[in-house]
Amino acid sequence: MAGVLQLTGINKIFDTGKQHVTALENVDIDIGGGDLFCILGPSGCGKSTLLRCIAGFEHPDSGEILVDGKAVDRPGPDRVMVFQGFDQLLPWKTVLENVEYPLKVNKTAAKKERRDISMEFVSLVGLADFAHNYPHQLSGGMKQRVAIARALAMNPKVLLMDEPFASLDAQTRTALQNELISIWERFRTTIVFITHNIQEAIILGSRIAVMSKQPGTIKEIIENNLDRPRFVGYPGFDEKWKVLHALLDFNRLS
Amino acid sequence: MKEIFRKRVLFILLLAVAWESAARAGFFPPLLFPSLGRIWDSLKDGVMSGELVGNAVFSLYLIITGLVIAVILTVLFSSLAMVSKNFDNFLDTAVAVMNPLPGIALLPLAILWFGTGQESIIFVIVHATLWPMILNTVAGFRTVPVIFREVGQNAGLTGPRLVFSIMVPAAFPYLLTGLKIGWSRAWRALIAAEMVFGTAGVSGGLGWFIYKQRYLMDISGVFAALIVIVLIGILVEDLFFGIIEKKTVRRWGMMV
Ligand SMILES: Nc1ncnc2c1ncn2[C@@H]1O[C@H](COP(=O)(O)OP(=O)(O)OP(=O)(O)O)[C@@H](O)[C@H]1O
Ligand SMILES: [Mg+2]
Numbered sequence: 334m335a336g337v338l339q340l341t342g343i344n345k346i347f348d349t350g351k352q353h354v355t356a357l358e359n360v361d362i363d364i365g366g367g368d369l370f371c372i373l374g375p376s377g378c379g380k381s382t383l384l385r386c387i388a389g390f391e392h393p394d395s396g397e398i399l400v401d402g403k404a405v406d407r408p409g410p411d412r413v414m415v416f417q418g419f420d421q422l423l424p425w426k427t428v429l430e431n432v433e434y435p436l437k438v439n440k441t442a443a444k445k446e447r448r449d450i451s452m453e454f455v456s457l458v459g460l461a462d463f464a465h466n467y468p469h470q471l472s473g474g475m476k477q478r479v480a481i482a483r484a485l486a487m488n489p490k491v492l493l494m495d496e497p498f499a500s501l502d503a504q505t506r507t508a509l510q511n512e513l514i515s516i517w518e519r520f521r522t523t524i525v526f527i528t529h530n531i532q533e534a535i536i537l538g539s540r541i542a543v544m545s546k547q548p549g550t551i552k553e554i555i556e557n558n559l560d561r562p563r564f565v566g567y568p569g570f571d572e573k574w575k576v577l578h579a580l581l582d583f584n585r586l587s
Numbered sequence: 588m589k590e591i592f593r594k595r596v597l598f599i600l601l602l603a604v605a606w607e608s609a610a611r612a613g614f615f616p617p618l619l620f621p622s623l624g625r626i627w628d629s630l631k632d633g634v635m636s637g638e639l640v641g642n643a644v645f646s647l648y649l650i651i652t653g654l655v656i657a658v659i660l661t662v663l664f665s666s667l668a669m670v671s672k673n674f675d676n677f678l679d680t681a682v683a684v685m686n687p688l689p690g691i692a693l694l695p696l697a698i699l700w701f702g703t704g705q706e707s708i709i710f711v712i713v714h715a716t717l718w719p720m721i722l723n724t725v726a727g728f729r730t731v732p733v734i735f736r737e738v739g740q741n742a743g744l745t746g747p748r749l750v751f752s753i754m755v756p757a758a759f760p761y762l763l764t765g766l767k768i769g770w771s772r773a774w775r776a777l778i779a780a781e782m783v784f785g786t787a788g789v790s791g792g793l794g795w796f797i798y799k800q801r802y803l804m805d806i807s808g809v810f811a812a813l814i815v816i817v818l819i820g821i822l823v824e825d826l827f828f829g830i831i832e833k834k835t836v837r838r839w840g841m842m843v
Contacts, residue, residue, distance in 0.1 A: 390737055408740035421734055424839045425756040435742035438752075469840025487742075 336402070337523045338364040338387065338491050343396035345382055345549075355548035356382040357393065362542060362551065364491075367521040369514075371538030371557075373528055373577060379549025380527045384493050387525065388414045400490055410439055413484040417496040419476045422468040422483075429455055429464040432483045439487075454482040458512065474505040478512075485516065494526045498533070510536055514561065531577045535570060536563045543580040553580055591825055621807035630811040639796065643815050646781065646792040649705060650773050653712025657769060660717055665724040666750055678725070682718050690715035690776035694783055708780045708792075715776035716769035723768065727761025728754050760836045767828055774820060 345357040356379040364370045374380050385391040387398055389408040398405050400412060413435075415421070422431050433451035441447060455464050458478035468476060477497050484492055498506040514537065517524060528534050534541045535557060542554045555576065559569045603623060609615075610622040621629075633639030668675040690711040697707040731754055739753035755762065781794025793812050800808035836842040 388737075388741065390740070408737065410741065410743045412741075414737070414741055416734060416737075418734065420732060421738055423735065423738065423753075423756070424841055425759070425835070438742045438744055438748075467839055 336363055337366040337368075337400065338362070338525070339397075339399040339402075340383075340387070341397045341399075343383070343386060343393045343398070345379070345386060345391065345393050347382075357386070358548035358550045360396070360549075360551055362554070364523060364525065364540075366523055369517050369524045369526060369537055369539045371526045371528060371534040371541045372544060373531065373534040373541055373581070374544030374549075375546050375581060376529060378544045378546035380529075380544060381495055382549070383544075384414070384495050384525065384527055387491070388412050388493055390414075410435060410487050411490045412493055413487050413489040413491075414493045414495065415477070415480045415484050415497045417499050419473045419500065421480050422476055424468050427465050427467055428460060428471070428479050431468070431479055432486050435483065435487045441487075451486055454486040455479070457485070457516065458482045474501050474509065477501065477509060481509075481513070481516075485520065485522065490523065492522050492524045494524060496527050496529070499528070499530075506533075511562070513537065518561075531574055531581070532565065534577065535559070535573050541577065543577060545582065591829070595821065595825075618804070619806055621810065625807040626810045626814070629805065629807040630814060633808065633811050633815075639811065639815060642791065642793050642796040642812075643819065646777060646794070647819070649708050649792065650712060650770075650777050652705075653709045653773055653777075654716060654766075654769060656709070657713045657716040657720060657773075658766070660713070661720040661724050661765070664721055665728060666747070668725055669728055669750060669754070675725075678721065682722050682725075685714070686718040686722065688714075690772070691779045691783070694780055703784060705791075708777065708784070711776050711780045712773045715772045719768045719772060720765040723761045723765030724758065727758030727765070730761070731757040759839075760842050763828070763832065763836065767824070770823060770828075771820075774816075778816065 340360055340362045343357050343360040345355075347354040347356055360383060362370075372380050372383065382391060386393050387405070389405055389412065392406065405412065422428075423434065426434060429448075429451055432455055433447055436442065436447045436450065442450060452461070452464065455461055458481055460475060460478055460482070463471060463475065468479070471479070480497065498509050501509065510533065513524075516522075526537055528537075538557045540554060541557055543552045544550065545552045555573075557573065559567070559573065563570060565571075607623050610617070610620055614620070617625075630639070664674075664678055668678045693714055694707065694711055697710045701707045701710055735753050735757045736749065739749050744752055777792070778794035778797075781792035782798045784792075784795060793816055797809050797812045800806070800812065832842065
């Protein structure tokens with residue numbers, strides 16, 4: 334189960350004339366099939382840039398991104414992004430239509446079957462009763478659920494999640510983390526999950542990469558084999574937390 | 588919707604009362620300031636004889652033809668502007684130059700080019716509507732949040748499909764505003780052009796009808812035609828655009 338997503342020697346520099354930001358420097362990552370790979374790093378270190386390169390929205394200055402051994406250079410339905418903001422649903426489509434739309438674009442199945450698949454994923458995230466609502470009628474947490482359902486329904490090779498729970502209240506976030514884990518355990522989708530929250534990384538990740546800032550590099554990748562479900566205070570949790578906290582090096586930031 | 592109509596009806600009633608009082612008081616010669624009864628009679632006669640209806644239909648036919656052409660050109664030009672930076676610059680300048688130019692000012696030229704037929708009026712309507720619609724459409728496309736485009740690309744959309752499936756609905760409030768401005772501009776340009784054509788002796792349209800009734804000193808007939816113009820305007824703006832808005836941008840929460 335190796336090498337669904339391979340990044341080698343990724344470099345990305347943003348040069349706006351005034352500023353010169355090394356967002357990514359020599360990033361090498363090898364993510365196996367079925368990994369829930371967390372990337373943890375301080376604000377502005379290049380996490381989003383990395384994910385956007387994988388998604389094909391951004392092009393690295395050098396390096397190679399392989400999905401199932403094939404180089405990617407543009408956005409495509411094999412790598413689906415779930416964004417941080419609550420504005421990623423198409424406002425002119427209902428919940429069900431939002432989930433169904435990519436299937437329609439890709440002619441994934443016959444019309445009837447498409448509907449059924451979409452409904453199944455809408456139900457999976459607990460929104461069957463809201464299938465015919467428009468996005469502006471949903472709460473932030475519900476919107477993120479729909480975005481996850483839409484991404485999952487596309488059955489991507491890699492699911493890319495850029496701090497999708499960061500704008501939620503603690504309770505909703507915990508609920509969605511648990512949902513994500515149970516979905517991941519069921520489908521074993523390969524997920525790259527970005528967060529700047531150490532706890533979230535420990536709760537979710539099967540592997541955790543820690544990034545440092547300016548230049549944005551991968552400092553270390555640690556395995557996370559704690560038993561699930563994982564809670565603060567459970568055996569091993571605090572040790573992991575200390576390791577990650579030390580790696581994040583908060584002193585350097587302040 | 589109902590509320591709007593209640594407001595409208597109330598206003599119209601007040602206006603009618605004021606009008607009738609003024610007419611009865613005899614401040615002005617009845618020939619120039621006809622009573623509501625006489626205007627109503629003219630309206631009825633005009634509708635019954637088919638003259639008013641026929642001219643209204645002719646005006647609507649002209650305006651719809653002009654608008655359809657303008658909408659097609661707007662979509663074409665605005666989409667090209669999204670694809671090509673050079674074309675975008677060119678279009679920007681074209682709008683800046685052409686937009687302030689009243690359509691009616693081009694009528695003499697249009698008559699030279701197209702003669703005194705429908706083509707000239709349609710040309711004037713297209714000119715009057717095209718530029719404000721392009722202005723709004725391009726502005727709408729520009730303000731489409733990047734995230735919608737990325738969601739579309741992520742779903743596998745590219746090129747023209749991306750424009751039509753994502754950009755058009757995402758910019759819909761702007762497109763609708765453009766169409767509304769286009770409609771009201773076209774309506775004005777049309778009536779003005781028809782009146783000028785009245786002097787040129789070509790027949791057809793509400794503007795021409797007004798011109799003709801004035802010539803015949805049938806002032807209540809002029810008012811009857813004005814009422815039809817206002818009526819069509821209200822129907823289109825409140826009903827037609829109102830319903831489209833309710834079914835689209837309001838329903839989607841893109842406009843309050
Ligand atoms: N389009 C851009 N143009 C110029 N600089 C950019 C651009 N996108 C990102 N950057 C810069 O690259 C660096 C990394 O940005 P990025 O968004 O990847 O950070 P991040 O780790 O996702 O931060 P956060 O946790 O706050 O989301 C930042 O310094 C940012 O200013
Ligand atoms: Mg980010």
